[in-house]
Amino acid sequence: MLNKKNSIRLWVPLTLVLLFAGCSETAKDVDAVGLSDAASVAAPADQKVDVNPLKNAYFGDTHIHTELSFDAFLFGTRRTPNDAYLFAKGAGIEHASGFEMKMKKPLDFLAVSDHAFYLGMMRELASANSPYSEEEMADAVRGATTPEGSQAGFAAVLGHMRRQSADTVDPIDDRSVARSAWQEIIEAAQRHNDPGNFTTFIAYEYTSSGSAFENLHRNVIFRGSEVPLQPYSRFDSINPEGLWAWMDEQRALGREALAIPHNSNGSNGWMFPMNNWAGEPIDVEYAQTRMRNEPLVENTQVKGTSDTHPLLSPNDEWADFEIMPLRIATDIASKPSGSYVREAYLNGLMIESKIGANPYKFGVIGASDTHNAAGSFEEDNYWSKTGVLDFEPYRRGSVPTPTSSPANPEYLDPASKYWGASGLAGVWAESNTREAIYDAMRRKETFSTSGPHIKLRFFAGFDFDQSLLNSTNSLEQAYANGVPMGSDLAVQGENSPSFYVWASQDPDTQPLQRLQIVKGWVEGGKTQEVVVDIACSDGQAVNAETGRCGDNGARVDITDCTVTPNKGDSELAAVWQDPNYDPAQKAFYYVRVLENPTCRWSTYDAIAAGVAPRPDMHATIQDRAWSSPIWLTQ
Numbered sequence: 185m186l187n188k189k190n191s192i193r194l195w196v197p198l199t200l201v202l203l204f205a206g207c208s209e210t211a212k213d214v215d216a217v218g219l220s221d222a223a224s225v226a227a228p229a230d231q232k233v234d235v236n237p238l239k240n241a242y243f244g245d246t247h248i249h250t251e252l253s254f255d256a257f258l259f260g261t262r263r264t265p266n267d268a269y270l271f272a273k274g275a276g277i278e279h280a281s282g283f284e285m286k287m288k289k290p291l292d293f294l295a296v297s298d299h300a301f302y303l304g305m306m307r308e309l310a311s312a313n314s315p316y317s318e319e320e321m322a323d324a325v326r327g328a329t330t331p332e333g334s335q336a337g338f339a340a341v342l343g344h345m346r347r348q349s350a351d352t353v354d355p356i357d358d359r360s361v362a363r364s365a366w367q368e369i370i371e372a373a374q375r376h377n378d379p380g381n382f383t384t385f386i387a388y389e390y391t392s393s394g395s396a397f398e399n400l401h402r403n404v405i406f407r408g409s410e411v412p413l414q415p416y417s418r419f420d421s422i423n424p425e426g427l428w429a430w431m432d433e434q435r436a437l438g439r440e441a442l443a444i445p446h447n448s449n450g451s452n453g454w455m456f457p458m459n460n461w462a463g464e465p466i467d468v469e470y471a472q473t474r475m476r477n478e479p480l481v482e483n484t485q486v487k488g489t490s491d492t493h494p495l496l497s498p499n500d501e502w503a504d505f506e507i508m509p510l511r512i513a514t515d516i517a518s519k520p521s522g523s524y525v526r527e528a529y530l531n532g533l534m535i536e537s538k539i540g541a542n543p544y545k546f547g548v549i550g551a552s553d554t555h556n557a558a559g560s561f562e563e564d565n566y567w568s569k570t571g572v573l574d575f576e577p578y579r580r581g582s583v584p585t586p587t588s589s590p591a592n593p594e595y596l597d598p599a600s601k602y603w604g605a606s607g608l609a610g611v612w613a614e615s616n617t618r619e620a621i622y623d624a625m626r627r628k629e630t631f632s633t634s635g636p637h638i639k640l641r642f643f644a645g646f647d648f649d650q651s652l653l654n655s656t657n658s659l660e661q662a663y664a665n666g667v668p669m670g671s672d673l674a675v676q677g678e679n680s681p682s683f684y685v686w687a688s689q690d691p692d693t694q695p696l697q698r699l700q701i702v703k704g705w706v707e708g709g710k711t712q713e714v715v716v717d718i719a720c721s722d723g724q725a726v727n728a729e730t731g732r733c734g735d736n737g738a739r740v741d742i743t744d745c746t747v748t749p750n751k752g753d754s755e756l757a758a759v760w761q762d763p764n765y766d767p768a769q770k771a772f773y774y775v776r777v778l779e780n781p782t783c784r785w786s787t788y789d790a791i792a793a794g795v796a797p798r799p800d801m802h803a804t805i806q807d808r809a810w811s812s813p814i815w816l817t818q
Contacts, residue, residue, distance in 0.1 A: 696777060
């Protein structure tokens with residue numbers, strides 16, 4: 185049996201804690217570092233691209249770290265943006281520990297999004313030819329290629345950061361190095377962008393936080409090749425409202441971009457607050473500015489899923505899914521309220537009822553947040569995210585330490601035991617091009633998955649009926665007579681809307697088990713939510729009393745990860761009406777689709793090691809996909 189004395193706390197890279205805590209940054213004049221100038225790179229030559237007005241599903245990752253990110257370099261990663269794009273297109277690339285990382289199938293689009301602060305600086309410190317090669321921490325950074333070396337590198341950078349203050353000039357905050365690294369990111373994106381076949385986005389991560397390690401990170405994605413000379417970072421301001429103001433300035437100069445918050449689960453309630461940065465109640469200007477700049481949110485990735493939490497959705501049997509309970513890069517608990525997307529949708533309705541604007545009306549995507557330059561999306565092909573620190577199963581806590589005995593197994597207790605093989609962004613776009621995919625993200629016709637390539641459609645309208653399910657032109661009807669995910673649907677008198685939902689499985693993972701609708705609304709001054717099944721696999725009908733599908737009999741043998749054959753469906757579809765619809769209530773609806781269960785990555789680790797699965801980790805998982813909501817408006 186696992187107990188407290190058999191669980192060993194793994195050393196946490198505390199430099200991340202300090203850097204994310206915002207201890208010494210002050211706002212700087214962005215024009216002084218050339219941010220008003222454009223980095224001009226020629227776009228690829230025009231070529232014929234197939235266009236589907238009914239849209240195709242494209243899968244991608246908007247959250248990739250390479251050796252240019254300070255932490256990825258200290259994790260031992262020595263793969264470049266160029267390597268990340270090769271991996272996304274289906275090639276194998278080398279992990280920091282030496283093995284090959286390769287997916288079962290390629291992605292359709294990718295955005296390398298390295299941290300803007302200290303961008304490229306760790307690589308510069310490690311270079312023997314660099315003017316920084318004699319810095320006090322350089323040897324430690326150079327040696328960050330083993331677990332022990334990685335820890336020493338983090339300790340050295342931590343010591344450097346501790347010596348900085350608001351009144352000092354950080355000697356390794358070299359904006360010319362950052363601009364050079366940013367140019368490398370731009371050039372790699374331009375080189376690999378192949379309209380019609382594979383899309384790249386120029387992007388970066390804005391990495392901010394509160395004073396007690398509350399995660400406020402965002403990825404900034406540019407629509408085209410006209411981008412600033414240097415990205416806005418936490419060295420300019422740790423206030424996300426400063427980022428939005430900068431983005432508005434860039435947009436006025438023709439540099440269109442959007443920001444995507446991530447790991448709200450580790451924000452301790454700061455990601456979706458009821459007040460602004462100054463502590464004042466959210467007003468219309470805040471809501472409009474946030475939605476103009478942040479139309480999407482990342483609700484699933486390797487560091488946990490941020491859809492909802494069992495404490496926030498106690499009547500949702502599937503809420504306990506890949507929950508990471510800690511603030512990022514710490515072992516400190518993160519408060520659920522204010523940290524999860526479904527609650528933010530609900531609070532957005534409440535705020536809108538008071539001020540007439542909703543700051544949390546965003547669509548969803550998934551992403552990997554890999555720091556290996558290669559996302560790990562498959563349960564049976566998992567390499568985690570932090571290079572040399574967690575590539576061995578015992579280092580991520582899934583199997584006993586090599587020195588423990590079978591009679592008394594001991595486990596490390598890292599945050600990575602909560603992590604998952606997730607996630608992917610799904611978009612419905614007319615073509616595989618920057619413009620089409622970006623515009624799909626902007627209009628929120630997006631969905632997220634916990635790793636599989638599940639396809640998910642969701643429409644609402646007042647003229648849908650059951651005939652859509654067998655129609656040869658259902659999509660034409662759905663677009664002509666309704667609105668897709670991410671949209672508003674205006675109430676029409678007492679008429680009740682209908683929702684058309686369709687999903688198909690990833691043929692390389694498990695069949696689908698059920699389709700669900702999640703509804704949220706405000707009633708009597710309080711937020712309410714409900715989850716109902718709307719389509720069941722294996723010919724079952726939804727139980728009218730419970731609103732649930734029955735057990736379809738799908739099981740997993742955790743001794744070898746075999747699954748019950750011939751259970752689940754390759755496609756599920758439904759046309760559904762809300763039996764409790766009230767036209768006087770503003771509401772949102774979104775879809776969740778669940779696969780049959782399969783082994784979690786940690787169980788595959790245990791089988792490979794010849795040991796039983798760790799008793800305090802989930803042995804199985806039901807991978808899933810989530811749609812962006814549709815909002816009913818007055």
